[in-house]
Every structure is written in C-alpha cells, then in structure tokens.
Amino acid sequence: MASINIRSVSKTYGKTLAVNGIDLHVEDGAFVVILGPSGCGKSTLLRMIAGLEDITSGEIAVDEKVVNDLQPAKRGCAMVFQNYALYPHMTVAQNIGYALKVSGIARRDRDERVARIASTLGLTHLLDRKPSQLSGGQRQRVAMGRAMVRSPGIFLFDEPLSNLDAQLRIQMRLEIKRLHRELRTTSVFVTHDQVEAMTLADKLVVMNGGRIEQAGSPSEVFRKPQSRFVANFLGSPPMNFLPATIDGSGRAVIGGNLVPWPQLVFDLPRGTRIELAFRPGSAVVAPLDGASAALPFALELTEDLGTEHHLHGKVAGTAVAITLPAGKNIPATPFAIAIASEDMHAFQVEGGQRVAPSRATPETIMKHGAAA
Amino acid sequence: MTTSPNTRRFAAHLVMIGLSALAIFPVYWMVQTSFRPESEVFSTALWPATPTLENYRRVIEVMPIFGILWNTVLMAAATTAAQVVTGLLAAWALVRWRFPGGRLAHSLIALSWLVPFQVVMIPNYVLATRLGLLDTIAGLVVPNAAAAFAVLVLYNAMRGFPREVVEAARMDGAGSLRTLIEVVIPNLRAPIASVSILCFISAWNEYFWPLLLIRKIENSVVQIGLQFFMSQEGNDWGLLMAAATLASLPILLIYLVLQRQVVESFMKSGIR
Numbered sequence: 001m002a003s004i005n006i007r008s009v010s011k012t013y014g015k016t017l018a019v020n021g022i023d024l025h026v027e028d029g030a031f032v033v034i035l036g037p038s039g040c041g042k043s044t045l046l047r048m049i050a051g052l053e054d055i056t057s058g059e060i061a062v063d064e065k066v067v068n069d070l071q072p073a074k075r076g077c078a079m080v081f082q083n084y085a086l087y088p089h090m091t092v093a094q095n096i097g098y099a100l101k102v103s104g105i106a107r108r109d110r111d112e113r114v115a116r117i118a119s120t121l122g123l124t125h126l127l128d129r130k131p132s133q134l135s136g137g138q139r140q141r142v143a144m145g146r147a148m149v150r151s152p153g154i155f156l157f158d159e160p161l162s163n164l165d166a167q168l169r170i171q172m173r174l175e176i177k178r179l180h181r182e183l184r185t186t187s188v189f190v191t192h193d194q195v196e197a198m199t200l201a202d203k204l205v206v207m208n209g210g211r212i213e214q215a216g217s218p219s220e221v222f223r224k225p226q227s228r229f230v231a232n233f234l235g236s237p238p239m240n241f242l243p244a245t246i247d248g249s250g251r252a253v254i255g256g257n258l259v260p261w262p263q264l265v266f267d268l269p270r271g272t273r274i275e276l277a278f279r280p281g282s283a284v285v286a287p288l289d290g291a292s293a294a295l296p297f298a299l300e301l302t303e304d305l306g307t308e309h310h311l312h313g314k315v316a317g318t319a320v321a322i323t324l325p326a327g328k329n330i331p332a333t334p335f336a337i338a339i340a341s342e343d344m345h346a347f348q349v350e351g352g353q354r355v356a357p358s359r360a361t362p363e364t365i366m367k368h369g370a371a372a
Numbered sequence: 373m374t375t376s377p378n379t380r381r382f383a384a385h386l387v388m389i390g391l392s393a394l395a396i397f398p399v400y401w402m403v404q405t406s407f408r409p410e411s412e413v414f415s416t417a418l419w420p421a422t423p424t425l426e427n428y429r430r431v432i433e434v435m436p437i438f439g440i441l442w443n444t445v446l447m448a449a450a451t452t453a454a455q456v457v458t459g460l461l462a463a464w465a466l467v468r469w470r471f472p473g474g475r476l477a478h479s480l481i482a483l484s485w486l487v488p489f490q491v492v493m494i495p496n497y498v499l500a501t502r503l504g505l506l507d508t509i510a511g512l513v514v515p516n517a518a519a520a521f522a523v524l525v526l527y528n529a530m531r532g533f534p535r536e537v538v539e540a541a542r543m544d545g546a547g548s549l550r551t552l553i554e555v556v557i558p559n560l561r562a563p564i565a566s567v568s569i570l571c572f573i574s575a576w577n578e579y580f581w582p583l584l585l586i587r588k589i590e591n592s593v594v595q596i597g598l599q600f601f602m603s604q605e606g607n608d609w610g611l612l613m614a615a616a617t618l619a620s621l622p623i624l625l626i627y628l629v630l631q632r633q634v635v636e637s638f639m640k641s642g643i644r
Binding site: 050051052071072073074077078079081082083085086087088089098099102103146 | 534536537539540541542543544545546550555558559
C-alpha cells in the first residue's frame with residue numbers, strides 16, 4: 001500500500017493546457033474517485049500517476065519518493081483500462097501472469113499466484129480461454145486480475161466500467177468495492193459517472209478544465225458544492241438555478257419582485273447578480289396563495305419514472321425540474337413550490353463561486369410562511 | 373425491357389469466365405508448349421499430338437536448373453525475412469515514439485518508394501562491387517533488405533493496434549523490444565503474412581538487378597536462367613517454356629496453398 005502526493009502538477013500538449021496545477025494527496029488505503037466531464041484532464045492526471053504520460057511541471061510522489069522519471073512498472077502501480085486492454089493472443093492465465101513472467105518469476109510460482117487470483121475473482125474455469133471468448137464482465141475481471149497479481153501498492157482505474165451494460169456495471173461496482181475493502185489497496189478511480197463516483201469514493205475529486213473544482217467526501221461535495229460547476233455536474237436531474245439580484249438590504253430578488261427567502265441576507269453590493277440553486281428533490285408542492293415563501297410553478301411536462309415523478313416547468317421564466325415521490329399526487333390546478341432555506345445554494349454569476357449568506361435564521365420558509 | 377436477375381447474373385458470370393480464360397490461357401500455353409517436341413512448337417493445336425518430357429530433360433542437362441531454383445528460393449526467402457524484420461523495427465519505432473523528425477522520417481520512407489530502381493542502380497552496383505558482393509546471393513539480398521512498402525504496410529497495421537494494450541504491457545514491465553515481440557507481433561500475423569507473400573513474389577520475379585550483378589550461371593536466379601534460352605538466332609521455345617514452368621511452380625504453389633491470403637494482400641495493399 002502507498003500514499004500519493006501530487007504537487008502543482010501540470011501537463012501541456014503543445015499549447016493546450018490539459019492539467020493545470022493540481023495539488024492532491026491520496027492517503028494510504030484510500031479510494032479516491034476523480035470525476036469530471038470528458039476532456040477535463042482526469043485521465044491525463046491518472047496516466048501521469050501511472051507514468052504513461054510525461055509530467056510537464058510539478059511533482060508526483062509515491063510514499064514521498066518522487067516518481068516523475070520512473071518507468072511505469074517501477075512505480076508500484078497497476079492499471080485497469082477502459083477497454084480492458086487484454087493481450088488478445090494470450091489465454092486468461094497468460095494475461096494475468098504476464099507481469100510475473102516479465103519480472104522473471106519461476107513458472108510454478110507464477111501458476112500458483114495466477115490460480116489464487118483467479119479463484120478470488122471466480123475465473124478459475126476460464127483460465128484457458130482467450131479474451132475474445134469472454135463476456136464483457138469476464139474481461140473486466142481478467143483486467144482486474146492482471147492488476148492484482150503483482151500486489152501493487154496502488155490501483156489505477158481509467159473508467160473501467162464504462163463499456164459494461166447497466167446491470168453488469170452495478171455488479172462490478174460492488175465487486176470493486178468489496179475487493180477494496182478486503183485488500184485496502186490505495187486506489188484512484190477515474191470516471192464521468194456520478195453514481196460510480198458517489199458510491200465508490202472515500203474522497204471525491206471533481207475536475208473541470210484541468211483544475212480541481214472541489215475535493216472532499218462524496219456527501220460533502222454533493223451537499224455543499226463549492227462552485228456552480230460542481231452543483232450542476234452532480235445530481236440527476238441536475239440542480240435548478242434561478243437568476244437573482246441582490247437588493248438594498250442584501251436579499252436575493254428573483255424575477256424582479258419575488259423574495260422567497262427574506263431571512264437569507266448576503267453580504268454583497270446592491271445589484272450583484274447571483275444564482276440561487278436547489279436540488280429537484282428539495283422542492284415540495286405548496287398552495288398558490290401568494291405566500292412570499294412559495295414560488296409559482298408553471299407545469300409543462302410530467303415524467304413518470306415509476307419510483308418518482310419528474311415535473312418540468314418554469315419558475316419566473318426559468319426552466320425548473322422537480323422530483324416528487326411516486327405516491328404523491330400531482331395537483332391538477334396551478335400550484336407553487338417551496339424550498340427550505342437550508343436546501344438553498346447560492347453562486348456568483350461571475351466565476352461561479354459559492355456564496356454563503358452572512359445572516360440566516362434557522363427557520364425554514366415553510367415555518368416562515370406559516371408564521372406570516 | 374427489363375432483364376431478370378438470373379439473366380443478368382448469367383451474363384456477369386459469362387464475362388468473368390471469359391476474363392478468367394484470358395488470364396489463364398498464357399499459363400496454359402506455357403505448360404502445354406513445354407510438353408511439345410521441337411517440330412510441334414508452332415502448331416496451334418490446343419494439346420501436343422505427341423507429348424514428351426524431352427524439353428525438361430534437356431533443360432536439366434544444359435543448365436543447373438535445380439541449383440538456380442535453390443538460389444532463387446534462398447534469395448527470395450532471405451529478402452523477405454530481411455524486409456519483414458527491418459519493416460517491423462522501423463514501423464515500431466515510428467508508431468511507438470513521438471520524436472522530433474518522426475513524421476519527416478515517415479514521409480522520406482514513403483518518398484523512397486517513388487525513387488525508380490534505375491536511379492539507384494549504378495551507385496548500388498558500384499557499392500556492391502566494392503563490398504565484394506558481385507556475383508553473390510548476398511549481393512542480391514542486401515540492397516533489398518529494407519523496403520518502404522514493408523515499413524508502410526506494417527506501420528499502418530501497428531497504428532491500428534490498440535494503444536492501451538501496448539500501455540498495459542508497459543505497466544506490466546515489458547520493455548519496448550519485448551512488447552514488440554511478445555505482444556504486438558503475435559497480433560499482426562495477417563499483415564505480416566501479406567507483406568511476406570508480396571515480398572517473396574516480387575523478389576522471385578526480380579530480373580534487372582540479378583542481371584547486372586550475377587556473372588556465372590551457377591550463381592544465377594531463375595529469371596536470368598530463362599534468358600539463357602533466348603538468343604539472337606531465335607528462341608528455343610520448348611526449353612524456354614519448360615524452364616519457365618519450373619520457375620513458376622514455387623509461386624503457383626504459394627498461390628494454391630495461401631490463395632486466400634495472397635488475394636487479400638493484393639486487395640489490401642491496393643497494388644498491381
């Protein structure tokens with residue numbers, strides 16, 4: 001097992017900046033997931049840790065030993081690739097045992113270790129097959145076995161589940177989690193799938209445009225996104241954003257006259273444009289009675305997903321989606337939605353940074369509405 | 373008026389049969405002429421009235437034909453092996469590493485394909501003479517040990533090989549040469565077979581360079597051997613055809629055994 005220290009690492013391809021000054025510490029035995037849209041530099045970062053990509057500037061250290069100029073095999077990392085990258089002409093046993101063969105381990109010893117790994121992964125009956133004779137899930141397992149056989153200090157996963165169908169993906173996800181719990185090997189897992197990221201990570205790192213937007217526990221990143229990008233990227237359907245302007249007393253005004261959360265006061269100059277945001281699941285249906293706490297919702301479309309309903313509509317001219325549990329009735333008459341003030345997030349329009357209200361009463365708007 | 377699909381198919385087949393016959397006829401004529409006694413050589417009958425093996429007997433008598441065939445096999449095999457090995461190494465270098473001048477090197481190799489043999493023939497000849505390769509099999513092989521064609525075909529094949537698999541080998545600790553030999557080459561059997569077949573056939577048919585380099589008939593290759601029966605007083609057709617039949621046998625054998633691969637390699641390389 002090993003820890004990884006990444007210090008102001010950058011990578012440029014010609015004039016394009018792919019990774020821009022990343023600092024990241026991966027603790028010994030941690031499972032870190034790097035999440036981001038395609039082209040955000042997450043795979044490049046992983047490949048730099050692996051040694052498959054040169055580092056333009058900065059430093060990567062494994063157990064405090066700088067590995068910048070070390071060959072991939074000497075870094076103590078094993079990698080699972082997106083397309084499995086199995087050797088097509090070798091059997092499963094040869095695929096798993098190749099690293100051992102290269103490092104000159106005697107055949108008998110090798111066979112023994114391959115057999116042990118194969119039984120852990122349930123591959124024993126497939127050892128003589130070629131990769132082309134395996135299903136996607138089996139190939140994935142072989143790729144895992146190939147990584148495990150050297151007992152590496154670090155596992156690197158480059159979107160390993162993205163080629164599997166939905167059901168298999170869940171199964172393999174659980175399997176990776178189980179293996180990590182057993183082996184406690186430091187792991188870095190790159191994905192663009194937020195469900196994978198949320199479920200696997202001890203520490204979630206969200207990247208965008210070659211930078212880290214936010215790093216923290218999955219629940220922290222989900223519940224307290226530090227930027228508009230993170231807020232928008234995590235969650236499905238995504239968060240709703242309502243443009244608002246700060247008035248003279250620091251309150252956020254939506255659509256020119258709605259002040260649904262008068263108790264949220266921002267320490268921002270008058271006229272500053274911000275965005276108020278809430279998750280679709282945070283909204284509840286409220287009567288359309290002009291109470292200041294509720295936002296009139298113009299319903300346009302309903303989707304029944306079985307477990308829940310997705311309601312698409314508009315609030316003050318902005319498209320908004322909310323989710324309601326399956327059991328709830330959708331009102332037939334026009335209605336409003338209410339969101340508790342602690343479920344509200346606010347982001348600056350310029351730069352997208354999170355802004356916290358300087359004063360906020362713990363009361364929810366529901367209570368506020370009731371008191372009024 | 374419309375023709376039924378059957379009629380059209382029949383017509384297409386008729387055309388193809390006609391074209392095949394046109395292609396096969398010279399080969400057939402060569403073989404059957406080789407069985408004709410001298411008196412019958414200019415007869416237009418489709419088959420000799422009195423077939424004989426006399427021509428073959430005389431070819432063997434006047435010329436070390438089996439030695440020549442052996443020389444040719446040796447030369448073609450060595451040329452093929454050399455071209456495949458140099459092609460693999462060059463292609464691997466171009467695919468595996470991005471280095472300054474890599475693209476230029478690739479273009480120069482492609483460009484060298486366009487240089488006609490006649491341009492390099494004199495320098496090659498002088499060099500071969502100085503190196504003492506005159507009148508030797510090695511002299512036939514060495515100037516053809518590297519071919520742009522082999523490099524380019526193998527380069528394209530390697531570029532299509534998944535990069536991740538090569539990277540997996542790197543992660544497993546395999547060096548570049550080991551990766552090439554143990555991971556890449558076993559998966560490039562088809563393109564390597566194509567290149568080998570095409571190299572072998574083209575080396576087998578080589579005429580001009582051996583003509584320049586080879587002096588003694590016992591060091592000769594078949595294409596030169598055939599010329600032996602063509603003289604200013606006239607050609608000895610029976611002997612020529614018997615020798616030509618013997619010369620084409622190995623190639624015909626390759627076609628028969630590796631028919632599918634040969635056709636595929638011609639189609640893929642898009643030449644001839």
